[in-house]
Amino acid sequence: GQQVMQIPQYQHVQEGEDFTTYCNSSTTLSNIQWYKQRPGGHPVFLIQLVKSGEVKKQKRLTFQFGEAKKNSSLHITATQTTDVGTYVCAGYSSASKIIFGSGTRLSIRP
Amino acid sequence: GAGVSQSPSNKVTEKGKDVELRCDPISGHTALYWYRQRLGQGLEFLIYFQGNSAPDKSGLPSDRFSAERTGESVSTLTIQRTQQEDSAVYLCASSLVRGGNQPQHFGDGTRLSIL
Numbered sequence: 269g270q271q272v273m274q275i276p277q278y279q280h281v282q283e284g285e286d287f288t289t290y291c292n293s294s295t296t297l298s299n300i301q302w303y304k305q306r307p308g309g310h311p312v313f314l315i316q317l318v319k320s321g322e323v324k325k326q327k328r329l330t331f332q333f334g335e336a337k338k339n340s341s342l343h344i345t346a347t348q349t350t351d352v353g354t355y356v357c358a359g360y361s362s363a364s365k366i367i368f369g370s371g372t373r374l375s376i377r378p
Numbered sequence: 379g380a381g382v383s384q385s386p387s388n389k390v391t392e393k394g395k396d397v398e399l400r401c402d403p404i405s406g407h408t409a410l411y412w413y414r415q416r417l418g419q420g421l422e423f424l425i426y427f428q429g430n431s432a433p434d435k436s437g438l439p440s441d442r443f444s445a446e447r448t449g450e451s452v453s454t455l456t457i458q459r460t461q462q463e464d465s466a467v468y469l470c471a472s473s474l475v476r477g478g479n480q481p482q483h484f485g486d487g488t489r490l491s492i493l
Contacts (some may be wrong), residue, residue: 369420
């Protein structure tokens with residue numbers, strides 16, 4: 269069945285360093301969404317990507333959707349302590365099924 | 379309310395008991411989803427509703443799990459004869475309509491602990 273894998277599972281960085289998480293699907297996606305879940309909190313919607321090769325930016329966050337629409341990445345430039353949390357991708361297949369990735373947990377050394 | 383509301387926020391019960399978890403979606407949202415999140419794990423899809431119908435029940439782990447939705451609003455997730463492996467946070471989300479172009483809005487979840 270369809271799978272959405274996220275790597276790495278954990279990332280521990282020094283404040284100010286960059287961070288990237290990758291999301292890979294076993295099948296072509298119609299679109300992908302990214303969510304952020306703070307420790308003890310619930311997922312909060314960040315952004316949606318729909319077009320092949322699409323790139324979107326939110327301040328220090330850059331989101332990309334692969335040309336084949338099977339992978340996506342989230343890059344954070346110059347991390348801050350407020351970036352701590354788990355970043356989760358959610359892929360929608362053409363059958364309108366949503367599969368959440370397992371998430372990448374980001375921790376930051378001040 | 380402004381967001382998705384879930385109750386109770388915490389539930390501790392003995393193995394073998396039944397539990398009922400409630401979700402109040404954002405007003406006007408026709409799609410409603412239930413997920414399970416075990417400690418340190420990702421979201422596990424359980425079931426979704428479009429209106430009061432549940433076209434996709436494929437994620438329900440066993441026949442001990444059931445869910446219903448009434449009035450295209452409140453939904454309840456019932457777990458019968460609870461087992462220790464049912465311990466998890468149960469998250470509810472709603473979206474304006476069912477579909478990949480709609481963001482899901484999550485509640486704070488119900489933390490279920492089975493003794």
